[in-house]
Amino acid sequence: MPNLQPYADPNYFVYLLLALVPLAVGLYFGKRFVTYEVLVSLAFIFLIFDDKSHSGQGLALIIYSIWQFLLVWGYITYRKKQNTGMVFYATAALSILPIFLVRLSGAGIFHAQLSLLGFLGISYLTFRSIGMIIEARDGAVKDFHPVMFLRFMLFMPTLSSGPIDRYSRFAKDAAVAPEREHYIDLLGKAVKNLFLGFAYKFIIAHYAEMTYHYFQGMAMSDAHHGMLLSWWLIPVAYSYGMYLFFDFAGYSLFALAISYVMGIESPINFNKPYGAKNIKEFWNRWHMSLSFWFRDFVFMRFVFLFLKHKWIKNRNTVSTLAYFVNMLVMGFWHGLTWYYILYGFMHGAALAGNDVWIRFKRKHKDKIPHNKFTEGFAVVLTFHFVMLTFLVFCGFLDTFWFHR
Amino acid sequence: MDVKAGVLEIIKDVTGEDMSNQMDENLFDSGLLDSMATVEMLLALESRFNIQAPVSELAREDWDTTNKIVASVTALMG
Structure with missing residues (x-):
């Protein structure tokens, strides 16, 4: 066998x-x-x-x-x-x-x-x-x-x-x-997903992983010289970010393709996450089936319970608390290590911070500019923040600092 | 009680927008209703119309415009 x-x-x-x-x-x-x-x-x-x-x-x-x-x-x-x-x-x-x-x-x-x-x-x-x-x-x-x-x-x-x-x-x-016409559509999507998945997982992710390992090696040589930080950690973060996306999105495309062939329309998982304008939008585009699961079963239930029983009156306090609970639970689900939990904490803080910013922006509508340039800046900022959180998430810092 | 007027009032309370001229505007896509606002809206609808709104398994495609919310609430009222 x-x-x-x-x-x-x-x-x-x-x-x-x-x-x-x-x-x-x-x-x-x-x-x-x-x-x-x-x-x-x-x-x-x-x-x-x-x-x-x-x-x-x-x-x-x-x-x-x-x-x-x-x-x-x-x-x-x-x-x-x-x-x-x-x-x-x-x-x-x-x-x-x-x-x-x-x-x-x-x-x-x-x-x-x-x-x-x-x-x-x-x-x-x-x-x-x-x-x-x-x-x-x-x-x-x-x-x-x-x-x-x-x-x-x-x-x-x-x-x-x-x-x-x-x-x-x-x-x-x-x-x-499914209806025949619909099933033919599904088969078409399955073929497209399979080939895109091959390109993502077996080509792009493959090379991204190689560069990720290479940069890890360079960073470790700094670690062996006793340095607490290394410039090499920056390319470690970005190469891991590329590897993670193409590997996971590629895998998800395969899973969807096979689902479609079986006539089951499993939900999609990625929708151009690195083009998100803020962290909330990022989570509507990254590992979507997971973040929607958490949104519906953790965030919304938590908020519902707290508002219904009026345990906390201020709605902003409730939503801030709910963001932290939501992302920390997600961190714990990944595993009981300091870096998964810190990763959850960072995203909870970013989601809460994003809300504070949006409220501030709404209040000062006329003073804060909003145009193509600020939107572009927001995309770039969100992307770099996400890469920073992936540096934590990938666990390499644990090796770099504690297992030299 | 007029369901449509009540729904419009609640949406205005929650999002700050008067939707009476945009009954088919998608409230999720336009960012007017985020998860927090959705829960607030559901709670308000619950107490106003004496219905049990579904929190988990909220089929968003049945709740994404003002018109659909009116229809969903009417259906839940039986």
């Missing part, structure tokens, strides 16, 4: 697309072969974990899926009869528990025992199940359909790193076959 990591090399695409041909033919003729779709999904998930070094992860994925299945099923069943906050928060906590333990092990706490729980994709699967629990709490998801739940949870194209879909949206697509 070969071992196939998702989208890792060109062969993967050949095998996967061949396996999807019957499904695509069915969709073209208006039929969705659900059993076949599930079998292909499971087969390609199996191929991720089928060698010795990955088999433990495969087992963890199975246990994890059963755990989430029971939680979501149990909660939706409960929610039909009753609706107390206690049960909701307890279920949500149990749903987050596995990734919480894995993150603890990543930070070196109970390392050996807890790392057994981790597997490729755990952080993305958590969004799927916790999202469903929240939707059930709000009454947006009313019934539990075991097969649809598993198709959603184990939807292979987006298993390892998103984009993050929502159950209600997914179920709508997955229940039927």
